[in-house]
Amino acid sequence: MGPRATLSPVRHVIALDVGGTGMKAALVGDDGALLHRARRATGRERGPGAVVETILGFAAELRAYGLERYGEPAAAAGIAVPGIVDEEHGTAVYAANLGWRDVPLRDRLTDRLGIPVALGHDVRTGGLAEGRIGAGKGADRFLFVALGTGIAGAIGVDGRVESGAHGFAGEIGHVVVRPGGTACPCGQHGCLERYASASAVSEAWAEVCGDPDADAADCAKAVASGDPNAVRIWQGAVDALADGLVTALTLLDPRTLIVGGGLAEAGEVLFQPLRDAVRQRVTFQKLPSIVPAALGDTAGCLGAGLLARDLLDSTDPTTDPSEVTA
Numbered sequence: 154m155g156p157r158a159t160l161s162p163v164r165h166v167i168a169l170d171v172g173g174t175g176m177k178a179a180l181v182g183d184d185g186a187l188l189h190r191a192r193r194a195t196g197r198e199r200g201p202g203a204v205v206e207t208i209l210g211f212a213a214e215l216r217a218y219g220l221e222r223y224g225e226p227a228a229a230a231g232i233a234v235p236g237i238v239d240e241e242h243g244t245a246v247y248a249a250n251l252g253w254r255d256v257p258l259r260d261r262l263t264d265r266l267g268i269p270v271a272l273g274h275d276v277r278t279g280g281l282a283e284g285r286i287g288a289g290k291g292a293d294r295f296l297f298v299a300l301g302t303g304i305a306g307a308i309g310v311d312g313r314v315e316s317g318a319h320g321f322a323g324e325i326g327h328v329v330v331r332p333g334g335t336a337c338p339c340g341q342h343g344c345l346e347r348y349a350s351a352s353a354v355s356e357a358w359a360e361v362c363g364d365p366d367a368d369a370a371d372c373a374k375a376v377a378s379g380d381p382n383a384v385r386i387w388q389g390a391v392d393a394l395a396d397g398l399v400t401a402l403t404l405l406d407p408r409t410l411i412v413g414g415g416l417a418e419a420g421e422v423l424f425q426p427l428r429d430a431v432r433q434r435v436t437f438q439k440l441p442s443i444v445p446a447a448l449g450d451t452a453g454c455l456g457a458g459l460l461a462r463d464l465l466d467s468t469d470p471t472t473d474p475s476e477v478t479a
Contacts, residue, residue, distance in 0.1 A: 162224035170453030231460035280307020284355035351415035413446025
């Protein structure tokens with residue numbers, strides 16, 4: 154027997170976080186509680202058109218579940234997607250791992266669901282959640298940096314994340330930290346993500362230890378045990394990361410610097426030398442708090458929920474914007 158509707162309707166929103174291989178979703182209540190969670194394969198092997206249809210179908214199922222379980226359909230939806238995103242026009246411009254180009258995803262979802270929809274960039278959306286309700290909670294200015302396959306960031310100002318004039322704000326992974334260095338697929342040489350991403354560390358460590366399956370987590374363990382080759386690779390990544398972060402904090406002056414992604418899972422093996430390296434490099438700049446991300450792989454979904462709730466707050470005439478909290 155299916156779920157029974159509650160006695161009184163519960164206002165909620167749909168939150169969707171679309172990744173290269175899988176989607177995470179939730180129904181989020183007004184108090185931020187995750188009322189229901191679900192996962193679905195993205196199905197990218199079937200092509201970009203099928204991916205979009207999978208997203209639309211998944212969202213429709215979530216709407217139907219909310220109606221049945223909570224007595225009313227979702228009031229809004231938020232969706233976070235990878236790649237280049239035009240948040241203002243609601244367009245998924247390009248994503249190499251999903252193969253799509255110029256998909257009017259916000260309009261497609263609005264047509265399917267019949268509710269307001271917000272579209273966000275995956276890292277900026279995850280950063281929004283970290284900054285507002287996660288590791289940066291209470292900070293008026295924050296910078297979130299994700300050290301994963303590449304390196305991306307989110308610039309937080311007064312509870313919002315800056316996307317830039319063209320949707321490229323926060324691309325700290327393509328700050329050149331080693332001029333003339335390793336070639337990057339973006340066309341530059343010496344980009345930060347070629348030295349300090351989880352994939353860069355994995356690649357360097359696999360080559361040194363001769364195990365093609367070795368990754369950054371293995372390198373971190375070897376660092377902790379004092380392996381000199383691991384220490385050399387790790388310190389090189391930390392130094393490059395510190396150079397990039399000091400450039401960023403010189404420009405942005407954040408109160409809190411939040412570091413997440415695969416490399417951050419090394420914990421103090423990363424954070425102790427990173428804090429030291431940043432401290433050694435600053436002169437007149439104020440040193441921000443450098444903290445690990447707190448929300449893990451739920452950040453994108455939680456951020457999508459915040460985007461959806463912000464839509465409702467902005468259209469609710471009884472809401473004072475200064476009183477809006479996560």
